[in-house]
Amino acid sequence: MKQKRLVGLALASMIVLSGCSGTVKDNGKDVVASIDGKNILADDIYTNLSTSASGKQALFTYVLDQLIRENFPVTDDMKENASEIVTNIETNYKNQYGDEADTQLESALASSGYEDMSAYKDSLIQSLQYSEFLKKYVKANFDEVFEDYYKQESPRFMSLIKISMTDPDSPTDDEKEKLEEVKSLLKTNKSFADIASEYSDDDSKSAKGNIGVIDSTSGLKNLYGSDVEKTALSLSQGKVSEAIKGSDGYYFLYCTSTDKEKVKSELKTVDVDSPLLVYDDYMVYLAFKTYELKYSDEEIQNTIQKIVKESLEARDDLRKEKA
Template sequence: MKQKRLVGLALASLLVLSGCSSTVKDNGKDVVASIDGKNILADDIYQNLSTSATGKQSLFTYVLDQLIRENFPVTDDMKENASDIITNIETSYKNQYGDDADTQLESALASSGYESLDTYKDSLIQSLQYSEFLKKYVKANFDEVFEDYYKEETPRFISLIKISMADPESPTDEEKEKLEEVKSLLKTNKSFSDIASEYSDDDSKSAKGNIGVIDSTSGLSNLYGSDVEKEALSLAEGKVSDAIKGSDGYYFLNCTSMQKDKIKSELKTIDVDSPLLVYDDYMVYLVFNTYELKYSDEDLQKTIKQIVDDSLKAREDQRKENS
């Protein structure tokens, strides 16, 4: 295990964005702020943080953030990736809102807690750093992680056919005709993939309807609607669904495979979009435990250890409930 050091954590940086600890002293203790002549001490901040659940989590988050920054610094690829995402967002808003794009985008950012695209870009870069933190662990423990993922998520390969409709509640005659035609074709010997290639209105048409490995993290609800997601996550191997009314049309789903080896092979390459990085809310604590940190404060060390131990115990209990 490679030893990492976090010496002298600057608690004041939890409140000061610059991350710099105060050099002002009061009886040998660091002063982080002063209100009406009364000093606020770093020790007092730590005491308050370490005695509440939210405060303890804030301490852990801070330590985790420093660990990730030290081991996975920002790279040019991360910056470029974040810039590409920003460009795609801007293009999407311009296509959707035209001259009102900037106003709509500013509103969306504000509602999500971001002051500007620059601050959103910074958060994207931090997310990419976090992904690298998880990726290293998943790659090193792929077999173990995949076994847990397969058991917890019961993933499957799904293909779909989409019949677009301006208003699924009131389809036009032309839309109805196309829907009925696809229904009829699905009762023939013509393959689902061939029908998808010819009739589907989804982007997956070029892949014969294949949308890849699907699980609860895939976000199908956002793309197609909650009913489509529910069916996709329960459809048995080799089965084709009835027509499902989605957010912008009707959908037919086909579960092409649930074979473990096939899914494992598909997910062997670990990238930022891998479901293996996001399916387990407790993975961050598993990864954190693979680093040996040295603390300058024993109470802080005990607090962090307790948070990690409690989280891993909750993970163990969850696995027992699901077994």
């Protein structure tokens, strides 16, 4: 259902956010701020925003942010979720760095552009609001979104066995022995699931090696290494991979299914962790179009609508190239 809201003149909102009253004038033009006695005029900011590519995108982002804040306000669940993530990060740093945890964490935050953990927490909450915005669109258009997702990502169910090694390039005798034993077992009638539950060193061991639906958004490269991810995304249904050297051991992969309906059923419940929210960089424009916005300035309206139109045309072109 389309929702109506008053966006108004974005520039006027910027003046309010900057702390200016909007009553200061310079030859009849609004003054946003003054630097060394020189006035910064609202008209000049608007000209920059409406003419440069980066300015236009900033204008769209601003309107989008206001739309999301209005329609998906911060909830207690979002705050709690963000707090849990922050606590987990702090705990991991303490476990890894001990007395140096605070220093290491401050350095990591600074390199990522955050002043402190509070600022990072705020960004997490904003991300959750953004996810709710996309989640609403996906739920309302699930069949259409899934069809595109399946074509673009070729998702599949994957299971995994990990043989941990301190140094994969120079495994110990015990590590070699375990690796060879698993290789031998995979040539027998013993199921991959049973071997995984008995031998795997991965967290998925308790699930008999099952790591669920995977695609290019799953982050396997970060978890296991680029070769593991590459193999997982190309492995045919029913096939087991050779031993793959990863970041901290060797891995065996088993593609249990690429069945479309099975994948669709698995993803039917859309939550903030759903791959359907992140596979398409252009989905934000699709979702944005479902809202009926009322603008106070025709030029801003034309600029925003042109950005959305051109972005969705670029999306169509990419899909034509891939077809």
